[in-house]
Amino acid sequence: MPVFKVSMKIIKKNLPLMLIYIFIFIMVSMIVKNLSGEGGETLSTYSDTKVPIAIIGEEHTALTEGISNALSEVSTLVELEDNKEAIQDALYFRAIYMVVRIPEGFTASVMSGNPLSLETKVIPGSTESVQVNMQINQFMKLTQLYLTGTSDLSEEKVAELVVNQLKNTTKVTMVAPDPKAVEGSLMPFFFNYLAYSYMFIMILGVSTVMRVFNRKEIKWRNACSPITSLSKSLQFLLANAVFAFGTWGILILLCLVFDARNIFKVNTLYFMLNSVVFALSVLGLGYLVGNLVKGREAVSAVANIITLSSCFISGVFVPQAFLGESVLRVASFFPTYWYVKANQQIANLTHFDFSSISGILSILLIELGFGAAFLAVSLAVGKRASQRA
Numbered sequence: 001m002p003v004f005k006v007s008m009k010i011i012k013k014n015l016p017l018m019l020i021y022i023f024i025f026i027m028v029s030m031i032v033k034n035l036s037g038e039g040g041e042t043l044s045t046y047s048d049t050k051v052p053i054a055i056i057g058e059e060h061t062a063l064t065e066g067i068s069n070a071l072s073e074v075s076t077l078v079e080l081e082d083n084k085e086a087i088q089d090a091l092y093f094r095a096i097y098m099v100v101r102i103p104e105g106f107t108a109s110v111m112s113g114n115p116l117s118l119e120t121k122v123i124p125g126s127t128e129s130v131q132v133n134m135q136i137n138q139f140m141k142l143t144q145l146y147l148t149g150t151s152d153l154s155e156e157k158v159a160e161l162v163v164n165q166l167k168n169t170t171k172v173t174m175v176a177p178d179p180k181a182v183e184g185s186l187m188p189f190f191f192n193y194l195a196y197s198y199m200f201i202m203i204l205g206v207s208t209v210m211r212v213f214n215r216k217e218i219k220w221r222n223a224c225s226p227i228t229s230l231s232k233s234l235q236f237l238l239a240n241a242v243f244a245f246g247t248w249g250i251l252i253l254l255c256l257v258f259d260a261r262n263i264f265k266v267n268t269l270y271f272m273l274n275s276v277v278f279a280l281s282v283l284g285l286g287y288l289v290g291n292l293v294k295g296r297e298a299v300s301a302v303a304n305i306i307t308l309s310s311c312f313i314s315g316v317f318v319p320q321a322f323l324g325e326s327v328l329r330v331a332s333f334f335p336t337y338w339y340v341k342a343n344q345q346i347a348n349l350t351h352f353d354f355s356s357i358s359g360i361l362s363i364l365l366i367e368l369g370f371g372a373a374f375l376a377v378s379l380a381v382g383k384r385a386s387q388r389a
Contacts, residue, residue, distance in 0.1 A: 001235050001238075002235075003232050003235035003236055003239070004235040004236075004238055004239045006212075007209050007213075007235070007236060007239030007240070007243075008242070008243075010208060010209045010212055011208070011209060011239070011243050014204065014205060014208050017204065017300070018200075018201045018204060018205060018247075021196075021197040021200050021201055022197060022201070022250065022254075024197060025194065025196070025197040025251065025254065026254060028193060029190055029193065029254065029255075029258045030258075032186060032189060050074065050075050050076045051075050051076065051097045051098070051128040051129065051131075051132065052075065052076045052077075052078045052095065052096045052097060053071065053075045053076070053077065053078065053096055053097060053098040053099070053129070053132055054077070054078045054079070054080035054087075054090065054096045054098075054099045054100070055067070055068055055071065055077060055099075055100045055101075055102065056080065056082050056099065056101045056102070057101075057102040058101070058102060058103055058104040058106075059102065059103075059104050059105070059106060061107040061155060062107075062154075062155050062156040062159045063106070063107045063111075063143075063155045063158065063159050064102050064106065064107065065159065066139075066158075066159030066160070066162060066163050067100075067102065067118075067136075067139060069159075069163045070135055070138075070139045070162065070163050070166050071100070071132060071136070073166060073167065074131050074132060074135045075098075075131075075132050078090075078095065078096050080096065080099070087099055087121065091121070091122075091123050094123070097122065097123055097126055097128040097129050098120060098121070098122045098123075098128075098129040098132055099120065099121040099122075100119070100132075100136070101118065101119035101120070101121075102118060103116050103118075103119065106118070107155055110140075110143060110144075110147075110155075111147065111155055113144075113147065113148075115140060115143075118136060120133070120136075135166070138166060139162055139166065142161075142162045142165055142166070143158055143162050146158050146161055146162065186258065186259045187255065187259045187267070187268065187271060187347070188271075188343050188344065188346075188347040190254075190255040190258055190259060191255055191271045191274070191275060192315065192316050192339075192340050192343055193316060194251050194252075194255060194275060195278065195311060195314075195316050195336050195339055195340065196307060196308075196311045196316055196317075197251060198247060198248065198251055198278075198279065198282065199282050199285075199303075199306070199307045199310070199311070199336065200303050200304065200307040201247050202243075202244060202247065202279070202282045202283060202285075202286045203282070203285060203286045203289050203299075203302070203303040203306060203307065204300060204303045205240075205243050205247075205286070206240055206243070206244075206283065206286030206287060206289075206290055207286055207289045207290035207293060207299045207302075207303065208290075208299055209236075209239070209240065209290070210287065210291060211290055211293065211294065211296065211299060213236070214290070214291065214294075240283065240286075244279055244283050245279070248275065248276070248279045251275075252272060252275060255271075256268070266349075266352055267347065267349055270346045270349065270357070270360065271343065271346055273364070274339060274342045274343060274346065274360070274363075274364065274367075275339075277339075277364045277367045277368055277371075278335060278336075278339040278367055280367075280368065280371045281335040281367045281368065281370040281371035281374065282335065282371075283371065284370070284371035284372065284373070284374030284375040284378065285306070285335070285370075285374045287374065287375055287378040288375075288377055288381070289302055289303070289306070291378050291381040292381060310334040310336040310337075311336060313327050313328075313330060313331040313334075313337075314331040314334055314336035314337040314339075314340050315336075315337065315340040315341070316336060316340060320337075320340060320341065320344070334370075335366075335367050335370040335371070338363050338366050338367050338370075339367060341363060342360050342363040342364065342367075345360050345363070346360060
């Protein structure tokens, strides 16, 4: 099988450049896995953090006491001497993040309906005091609401009602993901990012082999050889098939290793099926590039341009939800767009009846259509080149 052996030798010669993209896939996958935590979860639970603040009151009434009680719900109250140097030192050394000053006559102004503003001083550029400011605003709004609705309330009663109201909380229960689904795991990311490495490797490998066999002197020598055209074509297809599915197997194995928890889920089988169909469409694209591009350096440049441009606008690097409609409309002319779209739907699958997977099967047919179209155009270009020769 001389054609098969020569094809594999050409691929082996370009193997170092292809391995770079496999290593890129490995490194990016490891970084994402480490950043996402041991369990692969990208979301973490939220909990409030109480920041230290100081309250300096120029008067002491039931209402100012109510403000202190309300702020203690979202912050830690720190005793602080009322002088400029002590306040500046405390803010500078982060002993406190905010100083709230209650001015003289504050209670009377609130009860009269024209409240004085509370003076606040914060560390410039800090975000720790945002929740404290929200609590102050909420306290003032509720106070005015009670005073407007009921005119005979005392300041003690108003402070009690407002503080009790601010203590009310809403219980939030996070719904656990369906154990049958893989949404939230890293499997969709790995299979999406597989498109980048696989597309470049396939375009470079197939195009390089075709470029060599399409050289005029090589074609003439092959025409004089005792090997039939059918045998040469079959050996050439076999070499590309071995290369395509060998590369696919390596990348799939890496995907499964990096998210081993989801290996035995049905979704993973659909991810693999989608990647096989994508491999066939990219194989057709590699044939087309090989028939159109002649120079060795040009093949690498074209592979980079096609791979990067299609991955950027199709959702491999940036999720499709963040891309504009016009960008996605252009991306729909690439098989990468449909590959990523199918992965998104597969990640959400919890039922696997025909009605649930019919949309995914339609996308797989579109990907196969791309592969057939690339192959047909490639054959037409190759035939025209042969007639010219």
